[in-house]
Amino acid sequence: MFVFPECTSAALRSCVAVSPPTPPDIDSSFHLYPLSAAKMTTPFPLLCLPRLALIPIFQQMKLIDVIAFSFLSKRTHNLSKFLRKKTSFRYIDLAIKHNCLRMRIVFTNVSHLSLYFYKNVSTTVEVIFSYKKIQWNNIGLSTEQWVERVLDVTKCPSLRKLKLDAVPKFNVFSVFDVIPKVTVLEIWSNCCSALAKRAVEVLSPVTSSINILKAPFSNQEEFQSFWMGNVDCLSIYNDHLSRFQFNLSYLLISNAVKLELREVKLSLRDLNRFFSYCRGEGSCVASRGLRRLQYVRTVSLKVHLSILPDIDSSFISTLSRIPALSLKMFVFPKDTPAASRSIAFSLISKRTHNLSKYLRKNTSFRCILEIETDCVCMRIPLTDGPSLTLYFYTDDSTMIEVMFPYKKIQWKNIGLSTEQWVERVLDVTQCPSLSVKLDAVPKFDVFSVFEVIPKVTVLEIWSNCCNALAKRALQVLSPVTSSINILKAPFSNQEEFQSFWMGNVEFLSIYNDNLSRFQFNLSYLLISNAVKLELNEVPLSLRDLNRFFSYWLDKTSNHRLEHLSVKSLGHFDENILLSGLNATRFTENRTRELLSTNTFSQFRVFTGGFDVRRKDGKLAAITFAKTFGRTNINFDVSP
Template sequence: MTTPFPLLRLPRLALIPVFEHMKPIEIIAFSLLSNKAENLVKMLCKITAGSIDVVVRSRYPRITINLGDGTLVELSLYTERGPDVGNKMIQNKTISCEKGSLTVAKLVERIASVTSCESLEYVELRGPLQLEVCNTLTQLTELGTLAVMDDCSDSFAKKAFEIVSTVATEITLYRIPFETRHEFQNFLKSNLNSLYFYSCFSKFTLDDLLVTNALKLKLRQVKLSARVISQFLTNWFHSKCDSRLEHLTLRISDVFNETRIPEVLNAVPFPRNRERTFRYSKKLDTLSESFRGGYDIKRTDGKKATIVFGAFYGGTLFDFYVWPCYSVFRFV
């Protein structure tokens, strides 16, 4: 019969070389044993995480820890007891435990604590509403990306939006969790930072564009017609669109001949051999965007914008930049 080794009874100085021979994932697993184990890890080990990514599934959440040296530590949490699974054990980068003995929220909280990571970089939601995950989100003061996947329930997505919409740098939607146009547009009017649509949502309309209040709106797999884009530009020029929007990027479903830019805009072409840099007013997924050419427009209230076209198979790429008031903007 094997006698368990009383690791927690060792003097602290004796524990240091033990931890030095343990892999980061083993140290993290050790910290989950108890509050005493957590405190020992924080006191005697130095594990620094640059970011933590969480994929929330109803049965087995997956967590990726990006350590300070660039090393990735990946693990999954199984909350259903299987054959030969103890209270808590780690095998093949998987932490297994009895259902109810360790929650996703507690796991993320403990990992963040022992790695000195103050925020989550990426949270991916799948499956039905999980209130204990939402409780974890309420503790965040900063979140890189919240991604709502195809199989995420409407209730889960909406609850997460309520919690992190003001602290998330980016919200990415692979499905639209709203049943009515009114509900959807109320969401679009929120003071979001970056809002990305990767959903085939064919009902995205001109009115949706005009009310969107995010700083950056990216539409992928959502194609609008050249007519809708012309209407949007005209509405913006006449100050009928006065949101926080700084950058709109999308694909036009047909080829947009640049000569079809509405004449009322008085668009001035910028040389294609000269590059310009657009800087966002807040730190988003990137601090700035660089591009060449384009068309500059200026409306009567002094707001200035640039229209940039690109090509892709079967259509046109469209970028619309609204320059902050402090930007240097010159017509050529």
């Protein structure tokens, strides 16, 4: 019997029947097969439909279901491969272990599926999904066939990472032949030389970046042959390469675009000669050998050197100049991430700003902008390192204070205003998510900063924020903000509050404010235009909530509302809450399904749940639970 995880969609489960005769291409343990439309005894009747009709069905299946289905036979593999038109994962990693091969698929919601192919147990594959371990039966596929089917079904154009960190007890060379492309190939210290050399030989042409912790080559000839190959990015860690007599000549004959040698030490004289060759001086052969090179990083007197143009003289050391690009040498502390350098580089001039803006990609997943009493603070968690924090103090406009990661340094201001600094940082980081936090009464004019903010993920208005600043932020940023969190409503009267309340807001949360001064009541819920609404301190009676649910059933309430969270007053009585709604109590499967959607921010376990359905078929869930001595009630409309 084929074992599905608990979260497997009902679409796939409903297709499974029991005890049909087994066709020859499917293992009998699965009892699943497609037959012709004439017989109609198949447990997969949907597969009798034309292929075009099957495409939307496969699109609705979860990716884990499609992967499991593709392993049943050649036909299910081909159906999964060609009918699944879209993918729903972020990346796939592959690791070669001592006694198994591990494939890790990370989905768009950050959950992941791990598959373990143990060579000594070839009849099953171990699966870990949602922190649960299950097993899938193997129908006779080899390890490379398993890998190939997963890559086919997911339509993965490239493995994010292939990690070699063991001496495997089985032959894995054939696995390399089914890998279409690799972003990063990692060869770790525990990897045997034979496996590492084979991986480099087969995968180098389809690999963007190679990271080596220990060069696996036996002699200088093998190393030179590899070194002169076409590699986009080559990084060598924990290996000083002295056994290959590494010297300046290796840099000159390298064909890499980017080169990082963490333990290879070169003298300043060698580096000076290298920069001369970059300028076109010296041997023509050596200069031609550098035609692809764009970036070099090596160790010299514990200083990290990186080539950058047009740096202000107050914080550079001019060691060399390349006239073709007007480049200078910019000195950074060792191990400073590239993202931090790009931000610093963009603040030097308009030209460096434009270069950084259009050439730098994916610096950070999110930024946090905070308005404080005497400064603007920007926190940037970098993708290639720890967080970078910038402080723009208005009383000292000549300097910018930088914290990275636990050290305080200063960057010189070349005459930029606060909003210009903010604008340049947002341009360079190209951050998809910006949070704005207002928690002070600033001593300076920050309204102009709001004008340069293109989009806000979360706007937070805290208790210490002055009303003028909060109202201005809501006025300017509401149209470009996804979520607004308010700890204290900044409005002077009921008219101002109503004007804000009826605006188009995707997600509105109000904490620590019961809104009693605005005579908040049921009518506000009915006129709200929010998609998601959370009122953590606003008390509503059970009868008012029951009336609201009745209005929703009659389609006379906010038609955009998808989620409502409130607290109830006094004794909780579900009979009063659900009176006249024709509600249906949750089954165990329905409870599990709803919790898996990550809807609830208030609680993860609820004491009661009911479904209510409108005449047009629209379904909504009413759930409630006691937390910290009060009852929270959630209302969620199904998509």
